[in-house]
Amino acid sequence: MDKNIPRYNVQLYIYDLSRGMARSLSPIMLGKHTAIVAYGDEFFFGGEGISSCSPGGTMLGPPDTVVELGETEVTEEIFMDYLSSLGETTYRGDRYRLFEHNCNTFTNEVAQFLTGRSIPSYITDLPSEVLSTPFGQILRPILDSIHISPPGGNIINGGRNI
Amino acid sequence: MAEQGAADLGNNNNNKPEASEGTIIKVTVKTPKDKEEIAIAEDASVTQFKEEISKRFKAKQDQLVLIFAGKILKDGDSLSQHGIKDGLTVHLVIKTAHKAADGSSTSASSSTSTQAGNSSASSPAANPAPTTVPTGSGQAPTQTPNIMSGFGDLASLAGLGMGSANFMELQQQMQRQLMSNPEMLSQIMENPLVQNMMSNPDLMRQMIMANPQMQQLMERNPEISHMLNNPELMRQTMELARNPAMMQEMMRNQDRALSNLESIPGGYNALRRMYTDIQEPMFSAAREQVSFGSNPFSALGGNSDSGAQPSRTENREPLPNPWGPPNSSNPSESGGGTTGSTSTSGTTNPSVSNPLGVNPASLGNGMFNSPGMQSLLQQISENPQLMQNMLSAPYMRSMMQSLAQNPELASQVMMNNPLFSGNPQLQEQFRSQLPIFLQQMQNPEALSVMTNPRAMQALMQIQQGLQTLQTEAPGLMPSLMTGGIPGVPTGGAVPAENPASSPSSAATNPAQQQLMQQMLQMFAGGGGSGGGNGTSQTPEVRFQTQLDQLNAMGFINREANLQALIATGGDINAAIERLLGSQPS
Numbered sequence: 001m002d003k004n005i006p007r008y009n010v011q012l013y014i015y016d017l018s019r020g021m022a023r024s025l026s027p028i029m030l031g032k033h034t035a036i037v038a039y040g041d042e043f044f045f046g047g048e049g050i051s052s053c054s055p056g057g058t059m060l061g062p063p064d065t066v067v068e069l070g071e072t073e074v075t076e077e078i079f080m081d082y083l084s085s086l087g088e089t090t091y092r093g094d095r096y097r098l099f100e101h102n103c104n105t106f107t108n109e110v111a112q113f114l115t116g117r118s119i120p121s122y123i124t125d126l127p128s129e130v131l132s133t134p135f136g137q138i139l140r141p142i143l144d145s146i147h148i149s150p151p152g153g154n155i156i157n158g159g160r161n162i
Numbered sequence: 163m164a165e166q167g168a169a170d171l172g173n174n175n176n177n178k179p180e181a182s183e184g185t186i187i188k189v190t191v192k193t194p195k196d197k198e199e200i201a202i203a204e205d206a207s208v209t210q211f212k213e214e215i216s217k218r219f220k221a222k223q224d225q226l227v228l229i230f231a232g233k234i235l236k237d238g239d240s241l242s243q244h245g246i247k248d249g250l251t252v253h254l255v256i257k258t259a260h261k262a263a264d265g266s267s268t269s270a271s272s273s274t275s276t277q278a279g280n281s282s283a284s285s286p287a288a289n290p291a292p293t294t295v296p297t298g299s300g301q302a303p304t305q306t307p308n309i310m311s312g313f314g315d316l317a318s319l320a321g322l323g324m325g326s327a328n329f330m331e332l333q334q335q336m337q338r339q340l341m342s343n344p345e346m347l348s349q350i351m352e353n354p355l356v357q358n359m360m361s362n363p364d365l366m367r368q369m370i371m372a373n374p375q376m377q378q379l380m381e382r383n384p385e386i387s388h389m390l391n392n393p394e395l396m397r398q399t400m401e402l403a404r405n406p407a408m409m410q411e412m413m414r415n416q417d418r419a420l421s422n423l424e425s426i427p428g429g430y431n432a433l434r435r436m437y438t439d440i441q442e443p444m445f446s447a448a449r450e451q452v453s454f455g456s457n458p459f460s461a462l463g464g465n466s467d468s469g470a471q472p473s474r475t476e477n478r479e480p481l482p483n484p485w486g487p488p489n490s491s492n493p494s495e496s497g498g499g500t501t502g503s504t505s506t507s508g509t510t511n512p513s514v515s516n517p518l519g520v521n522p523a524s525l526g527n528g529m530f531n532s533p534g535m536q537s538l539l540q541q542i543s544e545n546p547q548l549m550q551n552m553l554s555a556p557y558m559r560s561m562m563q564s565l566a567q568n569p570e571l572a573s574q575v576m577m578n579n580p581l582f583s584g585n586p587q588l589q590e591q592f593r594s595q596l597p598i599f600l601q602q603m604q605n606p607e608a609l610s611v612m613t614n615p616r617a618m619q620a621l622m623q624i625q626q627g628l629q630t631l632q633t634e635a636p637g638l639m640p641s642l643m644t645g646g647i648p649g650v651p652t653g654g655a656v657p658a659e660n661p662a663s664s665p666s667s668a669a670t671n672p673a674q675q676q677l678m679q680q681m682l683q684m685f686a687g688g689g690g691s692g693g694g695n696g697t698s699q700t701p702e703v704r705f706q707t708q709l710d711q712l713n714a715m716g717f718i719n720r721e722a723n724l725q726a727l728i729a730t731g732g733d734i735n736a737a738i739e740r741l742l743g744s745q746p747s
Contacts, residue, residue, distance in 0.1 A: 010232075072232035082255045085194030113253045116231030 007071040010114045011037040012107060013055065013063035014123065032123050033060065034107040036069075038114060039076040043083065045106030049093035050083055051155050072114040082113060093155075187248035189241070191215055191228075193256060202241065204248075209237045221256045229253040708734050717741055 015033040035044035035058075042055045056062040074082075091106055104126070108119045118124070185204045189211075190197060200214050208228065216223045228235035230244050230252045246252060702709065705727040711734055712723045722741055730736035 005234075070232060072229075073234045074229055074232065075234075078227050078229075078234075078255050078257070081257055082194055082253075085255070089195040112251075113229060114232055 005073050006075070007073055008038055008076070010069040010072050010111070012067040012069050012111060012119050013037055013042060014065040014067065015060045016064040032104065032126060034104050034119065034123060035063075036107050036110045036114070037066075038072070039079065043110065045091050045096070045103045047093055047096050049155050050087040050091050050106065053154065067120065069111050069117055069119075070115040074114055079114070083110075086110075087155075187241075187246075189246060189248070190251040191218075191254050192251050193219070193254045204242060206241050207237070208235045208239045208241065211235075211241060212237065215254065219254070219256065225257045227255040227257055229255065705732055708732055708737065712737065712741075 013035045015035075033044070035042045037043070037055045040055070041052050042057060043050060043052045044058075045051075086106075086109075090109075095101055104119065104123050108124055111117060111119050186201050187204050188199050188201050190199050196219070198218050200211070200218060202211050202214055209223075212223045212226050212228065215221075215226055215228075219226075230246055230250075233244060235241075235244060235252070702724060705724065708727050709720065709723055712727075713720070715738070717723050717738070719741075723737065726737035726740040727734075729740060
């Protein structure tokens with residue numbers, strides 16, 4: 001194994017929205033917004049698509065929890081290509097679904113891409129927990145129209161404006 | 163050994179599982195847009211793997227970047243070296259000179275199907291159209307069980323009052339969402355129902371005063387009662403509520419003024435005092451409100467009242483946890499539930515931008531008549547359990563009661579229901595049926611039927627049966643039609659989602675109305691005697707003779723007569739007593 005392959009650290013930022021000024025922003029049903037931090041930038045998925053900013057640079061402030069996901073050999077260039085592809089298809093802004101396809105879905109997928117590992121299950125399980133209640137089911141049509149986007153990021157969408 | 167493997171692979175280049183040297187494993191290759199399963203020998207090299215991939219994805223091998231477990235697979239490596247085994251997923255990025263779109267555009271079509279597959283659960287509910295609420299749930303099938311349509315309005319009024327803690331939590335969050343989403347808020351504000359409610363100061367005052375907490379508060383703080391009685395102020399307040407931008411402006415001004423005030427020596431204490439004196443009881447009053455829109459007015463009323471001394475607008479306590487357990491830590495079965503203030507309903511936790519807990523969701527009573535809520539109601543009605551929950555909410559009762567006592571209020575609200583606004587005929591019918599509704603709401607039998615899931619299901623089956631009958635034997639229906647109750651809400655409200663069905667739904671209207679009417683009659687009149695009357699005539703027809711008699715006796719209020727007759731099941735004497743005893747306003 002060559003050791004001179006550049007490796008990049010990958011982290012998961014978890015924002016627990018039940019406290020702090022996040023409350024006055026777009027309320028988030030799930031209570032946990034997540035983002036991936038790598039290559040010195042933070043990436044997350046919101047109602048406008050994939051966005052990036054400097055780590056901790058959204059209006060949510062610094063994260064509540066940081067999970068080290070490990071290292072990746074994927075270079076930034078490849079990663080940006082990957083994100084662009086994602087941003088044009090699976091993770092376009094209009095694909096945002098509060099329950100099934102949200103910031104945590106994105107984070108999970110990117111984490112797996114970069115490191116082969118998933119994000120902690122308590123985050124990915126949130127939507128199904130809510131959905132398993134009858135009221136969650138009922139409110140779904142309304143909730144589906146809710147998009148969560150912490151302001152303060154630049155949108156990566158492969159050059160297309162949504 | 164590697165060469166042997168290569169030779170073998172050279173032979174079976176195309177998915178021919180030959181269990182020779184290397185067992186064939188199936189590896190999923192995932193691009194941002196697509197996902198394919200590729201069969202490859204276990205001990206193949208990355209190069210060979212890429213060959214397969216380039217064929218499948220129609221990209222050049224040197225454009226392929228394979229990633230597994232965070233590592234980039236180099237051509238010289240072997241799959242087993244990286245631990246790639248059967249069933250695992252390898253990520254692929256197709257590099258293009260310019261855009262990744264080129265290489266994967268071919269798989270775009272399949273990717274949409276994947277996407278659709280992924281979100282199949284949500285696509286019926288929310289079309290991939292602009293995801294505004296009306297459009298998204300305009301899908302509400304016109305087959306909405308129409309039982310809810312009749313109760314729907316009342317239900318929507320009490321919609322916020324569902325007795326489940328879970329819901330309240332969600333509801334609070336929903337409110338928060340509404341608050342912070344100005345668009346939604348303005349949508350709500352524009353809802354004619356809401357506007358109408360708000361433009362009627364008497365109505366608002368009535369509602370506010372109806373709340374015992376408010377009454378207490380008013381006693382303690384005469385200022386508040388002054389404020390309420392001051393029409394000018396009320397109007398201003400309502401203007402404010404109507405205009406979220408203005409509201410925000412004002413809040414901001416007050417925040418600023420407040421901070422100024424703070425800097426004055428001694429000012430802080432004054433503020434603190436004012437806060438504790440006034441804001442707290444306001445909060446608790448607001449918290450206990452039954453959702454009707456009284457909330458924003460108590461809040462805003464307090465707000466404008468404190469215009470001179472903007473102390474109330476700043477919240478010094480730690481803001482409560484919106485995702486925690488509902489704040490109202492109340493035993494939701496306190497008392498007979500008639501006071502109506504036992505559990506929180508449409509309350510919002512005060513927040514920085516909304517110091518007094520303005521409750522837009524309660525403002526958005528009209529929101530519940532949006533198609534979004536319609537489908538919601540439909541789902542509710544489909545789940546009798548929820549009906550039960552809803553109806554057992556303490557303040558559902560009180561709401562019903564207050565509605566029953568104040569038919570004007572109820573009728574007003576219902577009239578302004580946007581569903582009916584375009585159809586004066588429906589309004590008329592509805593209005594005439596209103597007292598029946600109210601009566602039936604009060605009829606414990608009816609309530610028990612509503613809370614009985616099986617009964618509800620039966621009703622729904624009947625409903626559906628009728629609809630089927632509609633389509634199958636339209637000739638049958640006209641014979642049953644003789645006026646009726648407003649039936650299909652979605653038929654009126656949902657725009658050309660389903661143009662084909664709206665004419666037919668208009669046709670089904672009368673029949674369904676008919677059904678509704680029968681149901682109601684059964685509830686209101688013959689609830690006790692078993693609801694199996696099954697006459698297919700309207701009460702007018704049935705009670706024709708009685709009506710005539712009543713008319714001859716001098717009871718010229720046909721409507722009242724009818725209701726009385728219905729209530730008493732055709733018994734003239736009892737009807738007369740009814741008419742004489744209770745003078746329906």
